[in-house]
Amino acid sequence: MEITPEEADRLSNLFRQRYHSFRVLLAANGRALETMATMEKAYAGTRPFGMEFVVSNVTSVAIRVYRMISHLEVLAPDTYSELFTRFDEIRADLDAIVNPPPTVIGAPDVVPMTQIRRTDSTVVGAKMANLGEIAGTLGLEVPAGFVITAAAYRRLIDHNDLRPEINRLIQNAEIDRPDRLFALSSQLQQLIATAEVPLDLADAVKDALADLLEGLGSGVGLAVRSSAFGEDSADTSFAGLYDSQLNVHPDNLLETYLEIAASKYTPQAMVYRFQHGLRSEDTEMAVGCMAMIDASTGGVAYTSDPKDATDRRIHISAAIGLPKTVVDGRFDADFFIVERTPRTVVQRRIAYQTTALVLRPGEGITRSDIPSEIADKPTLTDEEILSVADAAIRLEDHFGAPQDVEWARLADGRLVILQARPMHHALVPDAVPTIEGVPIVSGGVCVSPGAAGGPVSWVRSDREALKMPNGAVLVVDYPDPRWAALLDRTAAVVSEHGGIAGHLATVAREFGVPAIFGIGELEVLRRGEEVTVDADGLAVHRGLVPGLEKGRRRPHLMEGSPIHEMLGNALSHIAPLTLLDPNAPEFRPANVQTLHDITRFCHEKAVAEMFAFGSDHSFPKYAAKQLHHNVPMQWWVLNLDDGFTGEVTGKYIHLDEISCEPMHALWNGMVAVPWDGPPAVSGSGLASVLFEATRNPALSTPFKKPYAQRNYFMISENFMNLQSRFGFHFSTVETLASERDSENYLVFSLKGGAADMDRRSARAQFIADILSDKGFHLTVIEDTVTARASALPRENVLDLVKIVGYLLMHTRQLDMVMGDQRSIDHYRSKLENDILSLNRK
Template sequence: MFGFFGRLFTRRRDTGVDVLFKDRYTNFKAILDANSELLRLLSSMDRMLEGKTLFGMAHVRSQGARALFYAARMVQAYERLSGRAQPGLHLALETLRGGMAPLLGDIGHRPSVAELTVPHVRVGRQMIDSVGGKNANLGEMAGAVGLPVPRGFALTTAAYQAFLDHNQLGPEIDKAHRAVDPERPESLMEASQIIQTLFLHGEVPPELDRAIRATSLEVFGLGDDLRLALRSSAIGEDGELSFAGQYKTILGLTPSRLVESYKLILASLFSPRAIAYRLANGVLSEETAMGVACLEMVDPLASGVAYSRDPMAPGKAETVINAVWGLGPYAVDGRVDPDTYRLSRSDPPEIISSSSPVKTVMLSLRPGGGVEERPVPEEDQGQPCLTPNQLRSLNACLLRLEEHFGSPQDVEWALDHSGGLLFLQCRPLHMAGGAFVPPDLPAVDAPALLEGAAVACPGVGSGPIHMVRDEADLAGFPLGAVLVAEHSSPLYSLVMTRAAAVVTEHGSVTGHMASLAREYRLPALLGAAGAMTALRNGQVVTVDAWLGRVLDGRVEPLLTLAPEQARGLMEGTPVHTALRSLADLVLPLNLTDPKAPGFEPGNCRTVHDVMRYVHERCYEAMFAISDLASDQGEMARKLEAPLPLDLHVIDLGGGLDAAALSRNIRVDQVVSAPFAALLRGMLDERLRSQEPRPVDMGGFMSVMTRQMFSTERERFGEKSYAIITDKYLNFSSRVGYHYGVLDAYCGQTVNSNYINFQFKGGAADDIRRNRRARAIGIMLEGLGFRVEVEKDTIKARFAKYPCEEIASRLEGVGRLLIYTRQMDMLMKDEGSVDRLARSFLNGDFSHNGQPSTGGTVTAD
């Protein structure tokens, strides 16, 4: 690896040595970003398989294409990072692409209905690819659920395609999209302006014009006071991705303005924020098409939004209803403080609480068209918008919608002047802390040992705790035990068929182990802070992976509940079967142990396997970046700090304060999160205040003997280097006979965060060097690292923790690096290994208690 990059480095020196380092980091970051996107996609696919959200084949094709795209991006970036071709990974991707081909076909939106307009009375869930999510949900509410909705019709995606074809916009849109650079926001603005101008100057095809006018007359009839609303219903909207607020809505239209206003809705598909939203969520533009909902507007007495569960507290069996006078937009855009009502989910419901702030203004229909703000009559300003009976009726409708769709719903509603309810929209409610929502669980009086954990897979499990601190603890895992560990790991799949539940202190609900838990349908809690200390081995507990808690003992009311799971709306449909087939090629993880002989590209059978392999191996390639630092040219700048190192810094971007322009830099000019944390540890005042250390003269003679009989080639270079960005650090310390490399990433994405540390060498004999290595290993284990020690070499890893935890461990490593510099000479006997390690972990850096026969030495 070094030979390839050494040659590449030599060729590129004339263009700036920094290019090589930046290329390495850019490719490394591309792998981390693509891995994060894939983990989110896997989590999304798990939820969609529940069948509780409307989706069509456009969604299935998009999910498959996105999975292949991000996996291929990881492989390509890994090739550039490692400097080696990866034919095995390309073969795995081609095999997966071939397996998906019957499901994906040619990428591009294909509406299943040829009609340009369809009245909502004929719209249902099976038409989602042709009318979009909002129209499909309106049709379901009106037809399958039987709730009152405004009169209206759908302008289909076939109408959108007819507009594109008539104006020959397809090639122009593609051309503008190709010019978008996500790193240049101005390019996104330029592309949006070009595309939207094309739409606004385009002509509505004559056949579409006739269809819109004819269907409007059929559905609404004639009337001078008729007012309409046009609302976006894009493919993918109101589904797994909400697209909330991304597209245009026009209220208060007169029929004469309907056709021209339709173009404004289509153009909003390419607003800057909509393009950015699709880019951020990996939605392919080829899979995007705009359906439009045309609805009759009423001038309501009151309007608002309602949730069938509290989105911020899903464990409460309550509905939440917000209301304002007049039209609903003021309920969600902050213009007016709405009424807030909480009702129980019981039958009949109880009004748990209500508040009615003063509401001085409201949004109303303007007589000539459009909308306007008006004052609320003074006598109504402090009054509640809904009566108790109206609240109960609305509450019952919310529960009917949740039952029909099989998941909590976010609903827009209106109340006409006669007291009748109308439902304007519903979509899946995105809950805080995850997508899973508990059933109405019984109250229990068992003590809660832990609360507030994140739910990776819902359910309830009970059994004795089995603590897992390393791989050896997985051997002989008891049947029916609860696995408790500090961190999540795919290795736990070895015992998931035997476990009753999994609880870990750290981990992400979008991570590899979370995916495995959902695959095994094993109740799993992650982020259970303090689990390793609050729980004890053998203790019987009940894991409530609905409300994110661990209860003491076996709680029978929860275990015997067995709530009925509503059958998913999409289950049994051809499109759900297609998603299931796709998931079989994406979700399963077979490569769980990086140290196993079978952890090879040839054994990658799913997209998850490919991403797991690349994600694991990319760290090794990035770790070697320190080998290039010794030929760093003019990039490096010396760090002025009271450290026993000749430390030089290479900033790849964002690691130093913008004002740091001189060749020498100060510690306060370091803004790189991981490097700043390491320096805080290295500059700990308790270390700097040490006096010269008393050492054993036998140890000193061992060091001097090795120096006299060694060759120069055994010595490492005297300079140390830190290669940094705002979130990344590669620190190589080459002093005397010691070689240490630390590679770390510290950002907001937990799955990307890690510390890899390796130390080798020493200036004394083999026995003392091995003692030193074992002592350092104990210190690192005390800091929470997974450690391997062989002879005088230490390898340690700490991964997938929040940035604050990563920074804390980096501070510890910084102290360790300074504390252990002169340890070879102190390693007189076996007892010194534990004494020095325990002293460090207890915060005593004085080396007191070490035997001394006189003499003071300050060599490394």
């Protein structure tokens, strides 16, 4: 039937619209598969990732899949609409995973310390929950006070509508880049520190403060301490990563509250959460407001050796003044070890203390010189040491695990517990080879065991922190907890001052970074010089000692973390492929289980729809043509768009009328080396062929007969989809080789064969081996080999297409020789040589 020019225009437009949708669908497919692979790799790997990684990748896959369904709908209106329903169901499952309900609902804004028990940790944070428990059930003294809860923090954020802005800033930053991290941290802290406190929250805080001050009398300052959810838990210490402010004037409580709340986003806390796979929503910031304790001495007690969990003696650090003197690590402190039974002091190391941190009149804290006549005297008497040890052991008994206890002693002799949390022991590193030679520096205390080397990087300021190269040996004058932000990319730490009880020491142990503190003068270490730190041997050696990296064991902090688990759960709705066989009756929209299933279904049906439309329509410009190469051949070509150089009116198409670059590349590969003919087959190989032939395996193709019996190319200028049968083999090659590198791909799959399954599978593996170094992602399932490469420049894709064309021709019937190793070796070397010569031609 003649068609009018108008009808021809309309049909032509229709074809191009369909082709456009097809292209968009293919691009979305490629991107969805790539994102799934990225997510699976992250899940299986050891590199940390954040909540943003999970949410943005889940979102990205969902958008691509939705695009595929929408464009399949264009190709086949109302045919597969049930996919939308299934997609919505899977989407709802994913939404529940990536947006879990908040952990604290309906909790009060302010809770007095006397009402708090350890079970309240989701409301007041573990640090304050433990203190409440200690006072309420153990009768040990803790400071009086109250907690501004995590619920109040959430209200503060919501009241100022900060959450979307916070999330937006985090999503746009690359927090593994130090400069971005510091800038981001400062922006986020600004947002919170300048937020408006809701009026009723401010009133509740003022009431609680008035009650507290009434009991304390005038002139008492406040200790305002972070108590974030997840802080001080058994798995994560967050030691010193958030702010605490000491001796705050009661008039300044609200401002201080905002500053402490803002410290949720210190660089060190952000890096720590990232490394541990913690969602920032799960670490809402509760803030403890307590009476300031005017300590005459203070420090830290561990109920076992933090470097060795089997040593259950009590390890006590003590200094004159506030316990902050010890935990900041700025000044040297006394150190005692107490045996449990009989309870005696068995070891003591007395530091020469020159400076103490004490309360400043009015507000804040200040340094105070220690008179020389007491500088070298023990901070505590034996009786006092034992009383600290007793309290620590009672805390361990009560909480059922080794404890890290911060304590203060008043001038009148009372002992006050400021904090008790589960201890974090160092991982026991693998044996380190003995390091020979004379060290450059030695001494100090091993605060985290192991050995590692790298270039020296002195860090005294944020500016220097930003410049620290990855894998450096961090050298500091004192172990400021701020430098915890650097530990994830630090080989080892050496500090002139400080001891085992500082916050930075705790985090170094958690991250498995070898560290020596209190080693003394380090000026001899020059920036950039390569050194090796042997923490167990308390020595720094010149140069890199080989073989240490292998012995290095970094803890896999992500595993089992909330974010790791979240990614795993999300992946279970995304990645598994359950719709495998397009010819099975189960291959229907109602049966898709995962987003991967949907991509598979959409791709399969889109190819079939494009084909059916082209072959069913009698529009001559787009009708299938038979390839004519000297003689008519068993290849048909369907033009999807611009695949022919011009108008082709007859039944046949000649190669030189085809403008499809991938098709030319494939063809060149097919004819580059003449085929030797079928391989010589032994008697048993032939028997296997005959047996398989009688079973007449129905090899799958997405096409209805009679097309299934032919070899079809669907092409445009830079796209090609080939479905071909050579006897018992069925193969598909699909490729896009355009100017857009990121969208390019090549998928080649080959299945079937005439021999038995063992030999067919061996052939599939044989082909995978041949392709293994060509940049493909390969899978072999039974007798099917699939090779996928993506995001390559056009020329590289075309080179790969050529190799695939060659293999299509030359691996025919190779399944039959797969029983014979000599033949296998022969063909392997022949094929490899031919492939090498291919792209030289």
